[in-house]
Amino acid sequence: xxxxxxxxxxxxxxxxxxxxxxxxxxxxxxxxxxxxxxxxxxxxxxxxxxxxxxxxxxxxxxxxxxxxxxxxxxxxxxxxxxxxxxxxxxxxxxxxxxxxxxxxxxxxxxxxxxxxxxxxxxxxxxxxxxxxxxxxxxxxxxxxxxxxxxxxxxxxxxxxxxxxxxxxxxxxxxxxxxxxxxxxxxxxxxxxxxxxxxxxxxxxxxxxxxxxxxxxxxxxxxxxxxxxxxxxxxxxxxxxx
Amino acid sequence: xxxxxxxxxxxxxxxxxxxxxxxxxxxxxxxxxxxxxxxxxxxxxxxxxxxxxxxxxxxxxxxxxxxxxxxxxxxxxxxxxxxxxxxxxxxxxxxxxxxxxxxxxxxxxxxxxxxxxxxxxxxxxxxxxxxxxxxxxxxxxxxxxxxxxxxxxxxxxxxxxxxxxxxxxxxxxxxxxxxxxxxxxxxxxxxxxxxxxxxxxxxxxxxxxxxx
Numbered sequence: 001x002x003x004x005x006x007x008x009x010x011x012x013x014x015x016x017x018x019x020x021x022x023x024x025x026x027x028x029x030x031x032x033x034x035x036x037x038x039x040x041x042x043x044x045x046x047x048x049x050x051x052x053x054x055x056x057x058x059x060x061x062x063x064x065x066x067x068x069x070x071x072x073x074x075x076x077x078x079x080x081x082x083x084x085x086x087x088x089x090x091x092x093x094x095x096x097x098x099x100x101x102x103x104x105x106x107x108x109x110x111x112x113x114x115x116x117x118x119x120x121x122x123x124x125x126x127x128x129x130x131x132x133x134x135x136x137x138x139x140x141x142x143x144x145x146x147x148x149x150x151x152x153x154x155x156x157x158x159x160x161x162x163x164x165x166x167x168x169x170x171x172x173x174x175x176x177x178x179x180x181x182x183x184x185x186x187x188x189x190x191x192x193x194x195x196x197x198x199x200x201x202x203x204x205x206x207x208x209x210x211x212x213x214x215x216x217x218x219x220x221x222x223x224x225x226x227x228x229x230x231x232x233x234x235x236x237x238x239x240x241x
Numbered sequence: 242x243x244x245x246x247x248x249x250x251x252x253x254x255x256x257x258x259x260x261x262x263x264x265x266x267x268x269x270x271x272x273x274x275x276x277x278x279x280x281x282x283x284x285x286x287x288x289x290x291x292x293x294x295x296x297x298x299x300x301x302x303x304x305x306x307x308x309x310x311x312x313x314x315x316x317x318x319x320x321x322x323x324x325x326x327x328x329x330x331x332x333x334x335x336x337x338x339x340x341x342x343x344x345x346x347x348x349x350x351x352x353x354x355x356x357x358x359x360x361x362x363x364x365x366x367x368x369x370x371x372x373x374x375x376x377x378x379x380x381x382x383x384x385x386x387x388x389x390x391x392x393x394x395x396x397x398x399x400x401x402x403x404x405x406x407x408x409x410x411x412x413x414x415x416x417x418x419x420x421x422x423x424x425x426x427x428x429x430x431x432x433x434x435x436x437x438x439x440x441x442x443x444x445x446x447x448x449x450x451x452x453x
């Protein structure tokens with residue numbers, strides 16, 4: 001039996017080839033890791049700025065521009081579990097602290113809160129959908145939405161990212177579902193009702209079965225922590241002054 | 242002589258054995274990405290790269306690879322190139338990477354790549370394998386674009402939607418054929434494209450491979 005035909009050679013060959021490609025992929029992964037991480041950080045910062053509508057993101061916008069804007073105008077807050085009860089803090093939880101919730105507040109130049117943002121997300125058609133939703137200082141009137149992650153079908157469910165669809169959220173109410181649920185209705189049927197939002201025709205699973213369910217769950221969480229977050233955001237602004 | 246053989250390999254892979262309308266391979270991606278031209282173009286480029294590189298690599302290793310593990314080796318090679326495409330898109334074209342989502346990873350499941358590696362590259366020299374991969378990829382791309390352009394125009398009324406070069410072809414007031422951006426529209430357009438291409442190529446049915 002020739003060496004090439006032996007079982008030992010097959011195993012050795014597969015092992016060596018696997019090791020070779022693992023090495024090549026590792027090298028490419030390492031050489032692109034910083035860039036991919038920068039892209040992810042840029043996308044996160046851009047979404048935060050976009051959801052608060054603080055600046056227009058253009059191809060010239062750099063990560064540094066966004067970081068400066070966030071530092072000057074946006075505060076991050078966490079609800080953490082301390083000694084068995086939820087507490088609001090503007091310090092990122094560390095050690096054994098568990099974050100129960102996270103939200104953001106945007107301030108004007110005088111330090112007054114101009115909007116809040118909180119995470120939204122849940123099950124989509126193909127996988128998880130995640131994003132941020134901003135509301136006016138009343139805690140209910142929606143400003144806009146920015147989707148951060150999804151795997152919905154390009155051209156169908158992925159149209160939730162299009163500006164025209166995001167604009168439909170403006171002025172709708174993120175009410176506590178115990179009082180009033182937001183309902184996803186057939187495209188074009190939402191009218192002026194602040195408790196209705198259009199679906200995307202052809203993406204029923206994404207917008208009705210997905211978004212229609214998780215948004216109300218997200219709104220329930222938001223209203224649970226809103227009083228604490230509001231107090232926290234205002235105290236942070238006072239401390240800054 | 243060499244030139245005519247190259248031309249023959251190219252034409253066979255590109256048209257006579259076209260992966261879409263002759264072999265009916267790679268249909269999942271054909272149905273999935275052809276509702277937007279930009280997604281189709283990126284999928285085409287990714288597939289051409291993986292097809293050419295995997296054909297070249299399989300051909301280079303053809304005399305060394307034991308036959309009993311050749312398919313494992315081909316899958317390993319194809320998977321490695323797909324991951325490279327995924328990493329490069331994430332690093333240099335993050336918006337496109339986000340738009341294509343899972344489809345980039347799904348290039349690995351495209352039967353065309355495995356089919357060309359097994360049917361051609363594993364038995365031919367490097368240069369013909371390169372030409373075969375390139376021509377198969379181009380043949381796939383041309384058919385996908387032929388399906389994507391009418392789908393986007395009828396479904397959205399646009400060309401190159403989602404890019405800085407987007408053009409609104411149909412007025413906003415036009416009723417869009419929503420079915421064109423949905424899966425049934427893809428089936429209709431694919432069937433139509435296959436029918437037209439086979440009719441144009443002549444000898445419809447004679448060269449059917451009977452593959453799925």
